[in-house]
Amino acid sequence: MARIVVIGAGVGGLATAARLAVSGHEVTVFERSDTVGGKLGRYVHDTPAGSFHFDTGPSLLTLPQVFHDLFEATGAKLDEYLDLTPLxxxxxxxxxxxxxxxxxxxxxxxxxxxxxxxxxxxxxxxxxxxxxxxxxxxxxxxxxxxxxxxxxxxxxxxxxxxxxxxxxxxxxxxxxxxxxxxxxxxxxxxxxxxxxxxxxxxxxxxxxxxxxxxxxxxxxGGWYLRGGLGTLADALLSRCLDLGVTVRTGETVTRIDAAGGRVHGVRLAGVHAPVPADVVVANADALTVYRDLLPHPGRLAALTDRSLAGFVLLLGVRGDSGLAHHNVFFPTDYHAEFDAVFGDPGRGVRARPATDPTIFVTVADDPTARPTGHEAWFVLVNAARHGTAPDAVNWRRPGLADAYADRILDVLAARGVDVRDRLVFRETRTPADLDAATAAPGGSIYGTAGGLLRPANRGPVHGLWLVGGSTHPGGGLPMVTLSAQIVADEIGPAW
Incomplete structure (x- = not known):
């Protein structure tokens, strides 16, 4: 039986922990936030009309068999925990x-x-x-x-x-x-x-x-989870606890100890004594791992091509808009949008908020998500990551978030969906906010930009493994869950 520490209680971390626990290992998960789920975030906004509930991360579940396999591998049935609704x-x-x-x-x-x-x-x-x-x-x-x-x-x-x-x-x-x-x-x-x-x-x-x-x-197919996709995090936490995994929230790992070419444990903020471990699984962005937790210039050099980020509006809307669950409103010039989001230093083009962006609107037909007679809108726009480099935008610049929120609502109105006079409230989430909330550098949603070759699951020292959207096989809930299966299979059972 190995002592295994998992850094991060996102979907990848929890799925790995559950698989390893059922294989007989002693597993402890450390999560810097007070809640589990990572980018699978949730938010509740209370109003006199009632409460609006939002998924602030993924809004669509695909490849459901991946999740059926995960729950069956850990001794349960997916349908016992989650209500999947086809879209x-x-x-x-x-x-x-x-x-x-x-x-x-x-x-x-x-x-x-x-x-x-x-x-x-x-x-x-x-x-x-x-x-x-x-x-x-x-x-x-x-x-x-x-x-x-x-x-x-x-x-x-x-x-x-x-x-x-x-x-x-x-x-x-x-x-x-x-x-x-x-x-x-x-x-x-x-x-x-x-x-x-x-x-x-x-x-x-x-x-x-x-x-x-x-x-x-x-x-x-594409699927919605009744009650929101955040219920997946609840289900995975429940499986972990039932299998004897220790999950400690509000605990920040500051370093991975790896003297002599193998891991020995981790260090926690505010705690002098190290936490010993035979194996460490990092469910953190690969950039965070190789820049902060286990500095490794060789691995870090390959992580410069960062993924896009997202600018989000959370809207409480009066009435029925007649929209589908997921809606994409395309711009006239898609090429110009990608120039804005990614920049092109070779042509002297800096990243900037796109003036005519693609707008993705999620409106869940779920009575638990909004008061009667209202809708909870999750509005997502492709955005440059947060930062000061030519391919980034300083999303903390005073007034920028509110001005860009106004722009997005104006663009939606021009495309035939005007809700400006039906808003109960609006809130913004910028790439800088995602960075602060989930330790995703710059708010990059998927770590490195997509491709067939992403940061490896196997770390540069013996006993270190990486899971999650920034690593192989990629971002999105099913790929993250597959990364957990790959790593758990490689670590193997305790016997």
Whole structure:
């Protein structure tokens, strides 16, 4: 039986702790915040009309089988803890210039038919052709990448890729390039580009292999958890406690002790004596690990390409807006938005708040989330990370957050959704706020920008492992949960 310390009680940390506990290890989780869940945050705003409840992180659960597997592996059933509700539409896409919206769904044939009705027969045929390629990419990724460690480019090169897989994955090709070669309708290209942001990346530089992301969502479905996605954190905490895991909130790990090339324990803020451990699992951003907890210049040098962040509005809205659960309002110029979010130092373009951004609006049809006759809106805009570098924005600049919130509401109104006179309240969450709340450097949602090769799960010293959205196999709830499975399998059982 190993003494295992898990740093961070996000989904990755809790899932790893539960898997290791059921394997017979002694597991302690230290979480700097007073609550568990990490980026799977929640917020309640009380008003005279009643309480508004928000998920302030992920708003969609995909690949539900990953979570069924997790709960079954730890001796439980997912349905005993969570109420999964399938969504149709998964996302309503509203394109610039008017015209019909496009509702995505988990039936590929039905979605292609909806594309035909909204965008024409040629667009539907294009999508079917892209879909066949996406299926090959997903199959290869799921088989060879998503459930095993990938520590270096050599690991990728050594995989027994089939020639058809390589042709579909298109090494060196971008997601934007894939869309331009397969999709004649610019609206479908915008839809495809958006999936790069699921991994925090710019579609103009993100690998074409990310076509597997929409395939997973639109094949296995998108789901809402009744009561909010934060209930997943509650369920994982319950499993951990039932399995004997010690979870200590309000405890900040300041350093990993690793003399002689192996871990020996961790140091806690305000505590003189170290906490001994045979194994340490860090559910923290890889940048935080290699900059602060276990300084390692070699690993740190590879973490400069940071993912995008998000600017959030939490709105209490009177009345019924008639929106879907998830809605995307696209801009006229998607290219200009990515220039604003990521900057381009080579062309002297600094990052800045996008003036005409894509706006993502989540309105949960859940009576537990809002008072009767009201809606709780989670509004997300792609944003540059917080900082002073050319590819960042100082989101703490006085007046910026309120001014940008005004701008977003004005843009929504221009796109036909004006709620400015129906607001009960509004609050903002900037990338700087996410940085402070979750120790995500700069508020980068996914750590490093998306790609096939992300920071390895295996640390540079014996006994150190990394899980979570900043590491392999990537960001998003199912990928984070798969990272926990990879690490728990590598550590192995206590007997």
């Amino acid at each position: 149709d539409p998964i996302v309503r896409h509203v394109f610039p210039g008017g015209g019909p919206a496009l509702d995505s769904c988990a039936d590929p044939d039905e979605f292609a038919a909806r594309i035909g009705v909204a965008l024409g027969d040629r667009a539907a045929a294009d999508w079917r052709r892209l879909w066949r390629r996406a299926a090959r990419v997903w199959t290869a990724s799921h088989r060879d990448i998503l459930r095993r460690t990938v520590d270096s480019p050599r690991d990728l090169a050594a995989l027994a890729w089939r020639l058809g897989d390589l042709a579909a994955i298109g090494p060196g090709r971008t997601l934007r390039g894939l869309g331009r070669s397969h999709l004649s309708d610019p609206r479908l290209r915008m839809l495809l580009d958006r999936y790069a942001t699921y991994t925090g990346a710019d579609p103009r530089r993100a690998p074409a292999a990310l076509v597997a992301v929409p395939y997973a969502e639109l094949t296995f």
